[in-house]
Amino acid sequence: GQSLEQPSEVTAVEGAIVQINCTYQTSGFYGLSWYQQHDGGAPTFLSYNALDGLEETGRFSSFLSRSDSYGYLLLQELQMKDSASYFCAGYSSASKIIFGSGTRLSIRP
Amino acid sequence: DGGITQSPKYLFRKEGQNVTLSCEQNLNHDAMYWYRQDPGQGLRLIYYSQIVNDFQKGDIAEGYSVSREKKESFPLTVTSAQKNPTAFYLCASSTRDSTYEQYFGPGTRLTVT
Numbered sequence: 001g002q003s004l005e006q007p008s009e010v011t012a013v014e015g016a017i018v019q020i021n022c023t024y025q026t027s028g029f030y031g032l033s034w035y036q037q038h039d040g041g042a043p044t045f046l047s048y049n050a051l052d053g054l055e056e057t058g059r060f061s062s063f064l065s066r067s068d069s070y071g072y073l074l075l076q077e078l079q080m081k082d083s084a085s086y087f088c089a090g091y092s093s094a095s096k097i098i099f100g101s102g103t104r105l106s107i108r109p
Numbered sequence: 110d111g112g113i114t115q116s117p118k119y120l121f122r123k124e125g126q127n128v129t130l131s132c133e134q135n136l137n138h139d140a141m142y143w144y145r146q147d148p149g150q151g152l153r154l155i156y157y158s159q160i161v162n163d164f165q166k167g168d169i170a171e172g173y174s175v176s177r178e179k180k181e182s183f184p185l186t187v188t189s190a191q192k193n194p195t196a197f198y199l200c201a202s203s204t205r206d207s208t209y210e211q212y213f214g215p216g217t218r219l220t221v222t
Contacts, residue, residue: 031209
C-alpha cells in the first residue's frame with residue numbers, strides 16, 4: 001500500500017524556524033510535493049522534490065532523501081500568517097498523488 | 110484570471126437525495142480531480158480524469174459518480190448510496206505531465222441531514 005506519515009501538530013514561535021517531517025511508503029515513487037491549507041481554504045502548492053537534496057523558495061525549503069523515504073518542509077522567519085495545515089503528498093508512477101493527513105502548524109507571538 | 114471555480118460554497122441536502130457539485134476550470138488543464146476532506150484529515154481521492162470522456166476511480170469512489178464531457182468541467186454527483194456524505198469537497202486540476210502540482214478550487218462544504 002501507499003502511505004505518508006507526518007506529525008499531526010507542531011507549535012513554533014514567530015520569527016523562528018520549524019521543520020515538518022514526512023516519511024513515505026509509496027510504490028513507484030516519483031517525488032514529494034508540499035501544500036499549505038489555511039482553515040476553511042483550498043490547498044495551495046508550495047514545492048516539489050523529484051531528486052534528493054534541498055529546494056529553496058524564499059522562506060520555504062523542501063528536502064528529499066529517496067534512500068531514507070523521507071522528506072521535510074523547512075519554514076524560516078516564521079510569520080503569524082504561516083499558521084496553517086501543511087500536507088506532504090507522494091507522486092507515483094500511477095500518475096496519482098497520495099496526501100498525508102497533514103500537520104497543523106500553530107505559531108505563538 | 111485563470112482558475113478553478115466550485116459552486117456552491119455551502120450545500121445542504123436531505124438524506125436520500127442525490128446532489129451534484131460543480132467544478133469548472135479555465136487553466137486549459139487536461140487532468141482534473143475530486144477529493145474529499147473530513148475534519149482534521151488529509152485529502153482522499155474520489156475520482157480523477159486525465160482526458161475528456163475518460164475518468165478513473167480513486168480510493169473512495171463508492172457512492173459517487175462523475176462525468177467529463179468537456180475539458181473545462183468535471184461535475185461530481187454524490188448519490189444516496191454514499192453512507193456518510195457530509196464533508197468538504199475539493200476539485201483540482203493539473204497538466205498531465207505535472208500531476209504533482211495541482212491547483213485547487215475553493216471547495217464545497219456539503220451537509221446532509
